[in-house]
Amino acid sequence: MDVPRLSTSTLDDITPGVPVGVRRPDTAIGIVHLGIGAFHRAHQAVFTEEAMAAEGVGSWGICGVTQRSRGVVDQLAPQDGLYGVLERSDREVSVRVVGSVLEVVSAAEQPELVRSRIADAAVGVVTLTVTEKGYRREPGGRLDLRDTAVQADLAGTAAPETAIGRLARGLQRRREENGAPLTVLSCDNLVGNGEVVRTLVADFCAALPAAEGEPLWEWVTSNVSFPSSMVDRIVPATTDDDREQAQHLMGLRDAGLVVAEPFRQWVIEDHFAGPVPAWHRVGATLTADVxxxxxxxxxxxxxxxxxxxxxxxxxxxxxxxxxxxxxxxxxxxxxxxxxxxxxxxxxxxxxxxxxxxxxxxxxxxxxxxxxxxxxxxxxxxxxxxxxxxxxxxxxxxxxxxxxxxxxxxxxxxxxxxxxxxxxxxxxxxxxxxxxxxxxxxxxxxxxxxxxxxxxxxxxxxxxxxxxxxxxxxxxxxxxxxxxx
Structure with a gap:
């Protein structure tokens, strides 16, 4: 018998007792995430779902942006953004369905939508998990202006190819359309990751023609914050055996399943440009010094x-x-x-x-x-x-x-x-x-x-x-x- 696939239309078929993230009537996109891989789905997206539940709001739904492959789009779009987190310890295994991801977008195929989402005044946070190499840095830590993709993003004649290019072009449109403040929060394993992103955006602006880059950076310095954060959770690659076990537990097929250990930690610098989800109410630590x-x-x-x-x-x-x-x-x-x-x-x-x-x-x-x-x-x-x-x-x-x-x-x-x-x-x-x-x-x-x-x-x-x-x-x- 063909097992139904996880989606909003099949939730009634899920095994009783499996926790399901409930989407409120007011659920809307308030976060854009660049690099929606397994780690984000097992970590920040879980914290965000729980924060919305703790606050009783739905305004922090996530638009996840794939940086390269459209694989995550193919996994999650037919499932209306829903996916399972299979939590494994040495004693037990459990599964939950996460519903905080409302939209998954391929940056390569829908660059205008990505830019529009970052520019949207209803979006208060942009988060990133693009890995160390995704920042396109020189050994000294500055933006690698010799990188051909970075050069193309600076030229602006085609859709941005890099994470910093996509972010900077989105900030540019935000400044032009509404000027609303924004928090940009890196969740990658980089020392001082917030300052890293701030510096790279500054480098990008400085490399633009002065008439374009100078007013953009002036606006960024007044309206965009770049807090640092530290994230921790072991998220191994999902296997076919994992998918089979999750299907047995939830009664539905899940192409977007991620696997994680029970432990999770998130430490965030308390330096925001505006409202953010109530992550501190569900286990995240806010601190002046990460x-x-x-x-x-x-x-x-x-x-x-x-x-x-x-x-x-x-x-x-x-x-x-x-x-x-x-x-x-x-x-x-x-x-x-x-x-x-x-x-x-x-x-x-x-x-x-x-x-x-x-x-x-x-x-x-x-x-x-x-x-x-x-x-x-x-x-x-x-x-x-x-x-x-x-x-x-x-x-x-x-x-x-x-x-x-x-x-x-x-x-x-x-x-x-x-x-x-x-x-x-x-x-x-x-x-x-x-x-x-x-x-x-x-x-x-x-x-x-x-x-x-x-x-x-x-x-x-x-x-x-x-x-x-x-x-x-x-x-x-x-x-x-x-x-x-």
Whole structure:
């Protein structure tokens, strides 16, 4: 028998007891989200749905914008934006239906609609999850004006191709049509992500002809806020087995299903241009300073994730849970946090960092998530500088040897250079600098560290010239090559 597909017309067929996000009669679009992937649907969209319920309003529905592929449009449009979140712990599995996404738009196919949505005075927030590489930055952090897509967006002769181009052109129309204030909230794993986006928008405006860019930036500085945020939830890729289990639980087919762990965290800088959803009423933390929370997450959780991804993949482990069950790798992960990262952190008052470290390994050990090592290993050239190299730099400046952080960096180098695990199986190199990295890695094992340190998109001169770091990396690379 053909199982009906999830949509507003089939909700009466859903299994009794499955929570369903209720859309109020006044539900309308108040948020535009750039980059509507699995993470947003399992994190910010869930917080937003719960915030609308807590406030008793429907004015914060989401227009989700796909940046490249129209895959999410095909998944969610026939389902009226509805989708399930399959929550997995090591003890139980549950599913809920989220209804905060009202519209899904392909930026490539409907650029005018995207621009109109950002310009709409009823929209009070634009959020972003476009990944590190989606910001099109130079190694120094500024907008890469040599990028051909950025150049095309500045020319304005065709539909914008980049996230910053789409945002800036939407802000331009908003200024022209109504001038309503707007909060732009990045939810990507970037240090000071709010300031990152603000700087990139400023760079975009500065690169426009003065008569166009100067009044736009003047308006932005007075009417648009760019708070920083820190987000945390493990959201592995959805599998056919996940979809089958969700169908069994809800009684409906769901092409837009996402999978997540029970844990979720959102810390947001309390700096808004106007009203925002009542996220603070449903678990989000509003704070004047996101930086300490951000550093904790990047240097403890994300850095450890990367260490386990590269060492685990090289050892032949398919998932992070398998890697963390390896006593040697688990000990390395714990040492990275306690010995290298922890001394560099400013502790938030409401976080017990000893408990946080334990929770990191407990979360990674959840076998129900099946978070693949090679998935976490993606985009290493973008992730290492924000997850690991800050810790390395701080410890070197303190006169210490960051042995465990160096182990993670060395494992990345070997992952790039060898491209195979201990059993000889190929490891994918999914990275925007893949060709550059392969060229650097090619050659003798003995020169690998020097060649990889010369990749200036990843390593700055301070790190490249450190004899201590070079020695640590050479030692770790040799160990990894021998054990393989």
């Amino acid at each position: 930086a300490p929370y951000e550093a904790v997450k990047l240097r403890l959780l994300n850095a450890t994730h990367s260490l386990l991804a590269y060492t685990g993949a090289l050892a032949g482990y398919e998932t992070i849970a398998e890697a963390v069950r390896d006593e040697t790798l688990a000990a390395a992960a714990a040492s990275l946090m306690a010995e290298d990262a922890l001394p560099t952190l400013r502790r938030p008052d409401d976080l017990d960092l000893d408990d946080y470290q334990r929770s990191v390994l407990d979360r990674f050990a959840n076998p129900a998530l099946r978070h693949r090592t090679t998935q976490v290993a993606m985009d290493g050239s973008m992730k290492l500088p924000v997850r690991l190299l800050g810790t390395v730099r701080d410890r070197l400046r303190a006169g210490a040897e960051p042995r465990w952080a160096a182990m993670a960096v060395a494992a990345w180098m070997v992952y790039v250079a060898r491209g195979r695990d201990a059993a000889g199986r190929a490891l994918p190199l999914d990275d925007p600098l893949a060709d550059r990295l392969r060229a650097a890695a090619a050659g003798s094992d003995g020169g690998l560290v020097e060649r990889m340190l010369a990749v200036d998109e990843v390593f700055d001169p301070e790190l490249r010239d450190s004899e201590v770091l070079r020695s640590l990396l050479a030692e770790r690379v040799e160990e990894l090559l021998v054990t393989r």
